[in-house]
Amino acid sequence: MDTGSSTGGTGGGGRTDPATEVFLAHRNLLFTVSYEMLGSAADAEDVLQETWLRWSGADRARVREPRAYLVRxxxxxxxxxxxxxxxxRESYVGAWLPEPLLTTPDVAExxxxxxxxxxxxxxxxxxxxPTERAVFVLHEAFGFGYGEIAAAVDRTPAAVRQIAHRARRRVEARRPRATVPPGQARAVLESFRQAFETGDVQGLLDVLAPDVVVVGDGGGVKQAVPNPVTGAGKVVxxxxxxxxxxxxxVTGSPTLVNGGPALAIHLDGEFDGVxxxxxxxxxxxxxxxxxxPEKLTRLGSETPLTLR
Known part of the structure; x- marks a missing residue:
């Protein structure tokens, strides 16, 4: 089965079989779970294929909650x-960034x-x-209970609760501060784009936070900043x-990547990155x-994402 298609196995009259219908009903959720755990759309798609194979071979008559079973x-x-x-990733050349996804405006909202x-x-x-990440993602983003998560990560509910608290503390110590509304974020990035394209130093300084950080990912194929650069002056x-x-x-055209504002960067009109x-x-x-280039393949079409 091609888990990226809208159809799967069919019965008589071209109807999709029940197993495929259930899988497709939860496909976007399964992709989002896998992507948040892996940071790679390509690997998330591989996980979907593996999940489908196990689901299609399962004794589904004994499955009471298909959604929880599939997520597990x-x-x-x-x-x-x-x-x-x-x-x-320990041997990755330069800094590593997640594979960017082109997302719809409703994701940003x-x-x-x-x-x-x-x-x-x-x-x-x-x-x-890996286990902390799985527990954090399933509990914090998707709202699964400790018992459900325990079955997915092969730990006891009590152990999962401890892992969740530990992961939450670690993430809260590092996660970014509260964001602004999508419209305001787009306006700020537009001001940045204009200042960047015209070489306006003061214009850039006006929109960059004093502790702004730039991370570049060329994967050893394209030139990029080898290490993160921090500080408005250095970044300018x-x-x-x-x-x-x-x-x-060098020009940038506004787009939405991973639910946030971004610029598609072009060199002499040729797409070069995001x-x-x-x-x-x-x-x-x-x-x-x-x-x-290996991380830019999902920017040609929007990727549907969901937490439900």
């Missing part, structure tokens, strides 16, 4: 894959959903162990210095520049 399968598959990804898939929060989740010098060195016309922004208190506190 997806969580276990994501945990297995996350442990492998952790080792792989859903504050809880937008926060849970934001580039900033996904980076914070990278500091957790980095941006305008890079603008001079590139020797090509620059996502974190806006807090009317200022940009984070810029996340993804140039790695």
């Amino acid at each position: 399968i997806a969580t276990r598959q994501s945990l297995n894959r996350l442990r492998t990804l952790k080792r792989r 859903d504050v809880e959903l937008a926060e849970s898939v934001s580039m900033a929060l996904l980076l914070v989740l990278e500091t957790l162990s 010098r980095l941006l305008l210095g890079g603008l001079r060195k590139v020797g090509r016309a 620059l996502a922004a974190r806006v807090e208190g009317g200022l940009i506190t984070g810029l996340y520049h993804v140039r790695n």
Whole structure:
């Protein structure tokens, strides 16, 4: 079965079989769970395929709650894959950023959903162990109870409760401050775009927070900032210095990535990457520049996401 399609196995008369209907009804939820755990759309899609195979071979007559059952399968598959990804990311060239997703305006309007898939929060989740991340995502973002999570991560409910408290403390110590309404965030990024394209130093300083940080991800394929750069002055010098060195016309067109404002960056009209922004208190506190071509494949069409 192609889990990305709107149809699956069919019975007589072209009707979708019940197992496929149930899976497709929860597909977007399963993708969102897997993506929040992995930070990779490609790996999340692989998890969906693995989940479908197990679901199609299960004794579904004994499954009382298909949603919880499917999430449990997806969580276990994501945990297995996350442990492998952790080792792989240790040898990643330069800074690592989540794979950006082109999202619909309704994702940005859903504050809880937008926060849970934001580039900033996904980076914070990278500091957790695989089990801590699974527990945090399932409890904080999706509202699963400790008993349901325990079945997914093979721990007792009491142990899950302790893991959840520990993960929440670690995330709260690092997670970004409260964000601004989507419209205001877009306006701030538009001011940044105009200042950047015209080389307006003061205009950039006016929209960048004093402790703004820039993270670049080229994956060793494209040139990017090797380590995060922090501080408005340093960031302005980095941006305008890079603008001079590139020797090509650099433009940005507004878009929505991971539920937040972003710019699709073009060099002489050719798509080169995406620059996502974190806006807090009317200022940009984070810029996340993804140039790695392997991570730009999901920007051609919108990815449906949901917490329900």
